[in-house]
Amino acid sequence: MSLVTVTELLQKAEQGKYAVGAFNCNNMEIVQAIIAAAEAENAPVIIQASQGAIKYAGLDWITGMAKLAAEKSSVPIALHLDHGTSFEQCMQCIRSGFSSVMFDGSKLTLDENIAETNRVLAVARPVGVSVEAELGKIGGTEDDITVDERDAMLTEPKEAKEFVDRTNVDALAVAIGTAHGQYKGEPKLDFERLEKIKAIVNVPIVLHGSSGVPDEAIKKAISLGVSKVNIDTNIREAFTNAMRKVINEDAKQIDPRKVLGPAREAATEVIREKIRIFGANGKA
Ligand code: G3H
Ligand code: 13P
Ligand code: ZN
Numbered sequence: 001m002s003l004v005t006v007t008e009l010l011q012k013a014e015q016g017k018y019a020v021g022a023f024n025c026n027n028m029e030i031v032q033a034i035i036a037a038a039e040a041e042n043a044p045v046i047i048q049a050s051q052g053a054i055k056y057a058g059l060d061w062i063t064g065m066a067k068l069a070a071e072k073s074s075v076p077i078a079l080h081l082d083h084g085t086s087f088e089q090c091m092q093c094i095r096s097g098f099s100s101v102m103f104d105g106s107k108l109t110l111d112e113n114i115a116e117t118n119r120v121l122a123v124a125r126p127v128g129v130s131v132e133a134e135l136g137k138i139g140g141t142e143d144d145i146t147v148d149e150r151d152a153m154l155t156e157p158k159e160a161k162e163f164v165d166r167t168n169v170d171a172l173a174v175a176i177g178t179a180h181g182q183y184k185g186e187p188k189l190d191f192e193r194l195e196k197i198k199a200i201v202n203v204p205i206v207l208h209g210s211s212g213v214p215d216e217a218i219k220k221a222i223s224l225g226v227s228k229v230n231i232d233t234n235i236r237e238a239f240t241n242a243m244r245k246v247i248n249e250d251a252k253q254i255d256p257r258k259v260l261g262p263a264r265e266a267a268t269e270v271i272r273e274k275i276r277i278f279g280a281n282g283k284a
Contacts, residue, residue, distance in 0.1 A: 020043075031066065035069045051085070094123065098129065154190060198224060246259050246262055
């Protein structure tokens with residue numbers, strides 16, 4: 001199979017009332033873990049790469065690995081740029097063969113975000129690449145902010161409607177209280193806000209910063225209209241902790257396969273668990 005668009009996967013997810021997992025990759029072992037998990041669960045899956053991942057692994061390597069995975073695989077796979085912050089980055093990924101890109105204009109004004117998202121859409125649409133945008137600021141768990149500051153970062157439902165009306169974007173990432181990275185306490189999601197957004201915005205909703213969000217909260221967010229759930233930190237934890245365990249237990253170990261093999265297995269297990277929580281198992 002060749003790579004499919006995120007739009008195709010999310011349309012089915014909306015109908016089936018489940019969410020597709022979008023898992024960040026940095027290297028071959030993580031790509032393999034994502035595919036192994038999706039195949040074991042017979043689930044559609046999104047492999048995504050951030051600018052940092054592309055810088056680390058190389059754009060052509062990421063595209064090459066994902067394309068190979070899709071060709072060999074029995075499940076539908078999309079390759080998505082995560083948090084692209086410029087028109088140029090999105091174009092480079094489209095040219096390389098990504099089936100989907102995110103243009104993250106959350107640091108721009110509403111008008112600028114709309115204008116830049118539309119620029120990306122004008123190129124992506126004719127070549128069959130889907131586009132995710134972000135409205136509101138998702139931020140990181142390390143951000144030291146007050147409750148009022150946090151509320152000011154969350155997505156305004158009316159703005160979300162205006163954004164979608166003026167772009168007709170394929171998917172919208174919203175800020176409803178999640179953050180990227182490891183949470184210090186338990187994240188509190190603003191479900192009321194999510195409900196209001198979904199009631200007036202007819203577009204698949206994306207949840208970022210989903211590692212560390214309790215399973216029940218994820219399920220509730222999916223029931224209220226989230227159809228793409230992004231996970232990175234939980235994979236990093238599983239992968240690196242497994243490497244650390246091998247090295248700690250055997251300081252003389254020098255075979256990368258003995259260190260990275262268990263890491264790949266640990267990542268696969270975490271991803272399988274997430275796929276089941278999202279209800280995407282059996283949906284390939
Ligand atoms: O949303 C952020 C992702 O976790 C990617 O993080 O930029 O460190 O690769 P990164
Ligand atoms: P976490 O690292 O918190 O899972 O967030 C991932 C994400 O949102 C990638 O865009
Ligand atoms: Zn994100």
